[in-house]
Amino acid sequence: MDIRHLQYIQEIVRLNSFTKAAETLHITQPSISKAVKQLEQELGTDLFIREGKHFRLTDAGSAILKYAGPILQLFESLQSELNDLNYLNQGSIRIGLPPMAGASFFPTVIKRFQDRYRGIAITMIEEGAVKIEEGLIDGTLDVGVVISPIKADIFDSFALIQDRLSLVVSPSHRLAGRDEVKLAELAEERFILFNRNFALHDQIIGRCRSVGFEPQIVHESSQWDFIAAMVGAELGIAMLPQTICQTLPAERIVVVPLVQPVIPWELVLVWKRDGYLSLATRAWISFTQEVFGGKPGE
Incomplete structure (x- = not known):
């Protein structure tokens, strides 16, 4: 028995056809039938019971099919790893x-x-x-x-990286001079968030709901620098990681610590x-x- 025999049997059963399996494996139908016959002779038992144009697996065939998938997956992984060792x-x-x-x-x-x-x-x-x-x-x-x-x-x-979110507002915002801001104080604010493909989108909404309000979302974006620019243009407020806040232009953006709760990032x-x-x-x-x-x- 070699690895090709397992591939042949797996494809024959998957497609319920010797002919279709041969086409998928790019060999002739007589070749795949001959290979199965040779394997049956080697094992001394039938693998398929032929019933006219139809067939079904014997107990021996079922046993081979049971192990064929895992063995073929391991063989593929082995080939990939050997290739990697040669071509790192x-x-x-x-x-x-x-x-x-x-x-x-x-x-x-x-x-x-x-x-x-x-x-x-x-x-x-x-x-x-x-x-x-x-x-x-x-x-x-x-x-x-x-x-x-x-x-x-x-x-x-x-x-x-372990960080926390901070509030980002424009210099003219009512909270710009604060030493810290509680999340609940933002209930009436207009939020600029990352879009729904970002985990922060749902995370911020969930935190707002946990303190009793539904955030009013006016803009969404996939770019943190564009979000910061919209905040600087007084279009709303945002929450960004402190690490990112340190890179924002101080003349256009004010960063205020956010508390109760602190939102980890x-x-x-x-x-x-x-x-x-x-x-x-x-x-x-x-x-x-x-x-x-x-x-x-x-």
Whole structure:
């Protein structure tokens, strides 16, 4: 028995046809029938019971089918890992980044990583946390940076940045001179939020509801610098991480600590718990742990 026999049987059963299985596997129908016959002779038992144009699996055939899927998946992972061992410096990583992280934290980190692994190509996709998690699940992303909490049953992670949200207002705003502001005091304000693809959208709405009011949302955006510009133009207020607030122009923006409650903002690196991680992706995870001092699960 070799790995091709498992592929043949899996496809025959999946498509319920020797002919269709042969077409999918790019071999002739007589070839696939001959291979199955040879396997039956090798094992000394029938795998299929032929009933006219139809067939069904014997007990032996069912046993082979039961293990075929896991064995083929392991074989594919083995091939991928062996290829990675040979081609680490020709690998690639697809990283999902929220705009705030992409602009503030990662350019320097990526430069240091590529100084060490010059052959690895990095593709960065700027999206909100919702889209990043979807990309990790469907395999279009290898790793991502999102805001905690995460779905711990699906993703592994470690913390990168721990921060808190601050209130951002224009210099002429009534709260601009305050030392701190309670969240409940914002009940009558006009909010400028990240759009629904960002975890902060629902997080801020949820916090407002927890203190008794529904925020009046007048604008949504995917860019933190545009949100800050709208605040400076007196179109509303916003909440941004303190780390980001430090980069805003002081002549156009006033940052006020937000209390009762303090709203944490924690960035975490995440990757799908199940499934194969390329050697290049594992190198990135290890490198970022080294840079940020995190441990998986933290």
